[in-house]
Amino acid sequence: ERNLKNSGGLNDIISFAPMALRRNIIERITYELLNIALNQDGMTPDINHAGAQVFCRDTRALFGTDMTREEESNLPPSAMRLFDVINFMSCSHKLFREIKMAICGLVHHREPLRMHSFTEDGTLQDEAYLMIRAKGYSWMCLEDVVSVLNRRKE
Numbered sequence: 427e428r429n430l431k432n433s434g435g436l437n438d439i440i441s442f443a444p445m446a447l448r449r450n451i452i453e454r455i456t457y458e459l460l461n462i463a464l465n466q467d468g469m470t471p472d473i474n475h476a477g478a479q480v481f482c483r484d485t486r487a488l489f490g491t492d493m494t495r496e497e498e499s500n501l502p503p504s505a506m507r508l509f510d511v512i513n514f515m516s517c518s519h520k521l522f523r524e525i526k527m528a529i530c531g532l533v534h535h536r537e538p539l540r541m542h543s544f545t546e547d548g549t550l551q552d553e554a555y556l557m558i559r560a561k562g563y564s565w566m567c568l569e570d571v572v573s574v575l576n577r578r579k580e
Contacts, residue, residue, distance in 0.1 A: 449502065452489075456504045459485055463511045464573050473578040478515040485512050503565065510566040515574050521561070526575050528557050538576045541569060 461467055463481070489505065490497070498506075514525075530536055532550050533543040544551040554568055563571075 452505055453502055455488070456502065456508050460504065460508050460511065463508065463515060464570060465577060471577060473515055473574065475516070475519070475578065475580070478512070478578065482512040482516040485509075506565040507567075507570070510563045511570050511574065514563055514566065514571065515578065519580060522578065522580075525557070525561060525571070529554055529571065529575060532557075539572045541572055544568060544572075 462470055465471060485508065489501070489509075514522075526537075529539065532554055533539065535543070544554055551568060554571070558566060558568070558571055
């Protein structure tokens, strides 16, 4: 016990449980919020821009709006994905239109977009993925983007 106290090992052991509990809670909350944001349960078929802004603000407040980069880097990838989704849902009309026109232009048709349009041609999927990344959304997958594009009302 003396060696553990001197080496900081006991502190590591004591702090492990709260960290594991916090990680578990964050994962669970993230899962539920992603279900809402991506309409996985069919309860949010439409996204209103003002409502998306409120959802984004409230979600960020839940996780801590003033997180440092270091604190943000400690979040699980699913939470980073959630932040990308809510930021995309609530982005400006101009940015949203730019992304929508670019993605729709790839598959040469208007909404509703379907994932099979992208998965049939791996090149289209890669190009769409790169477009999303270029706009700063590095954690979202293409399915997330298609879901939001099809449901957000201008």
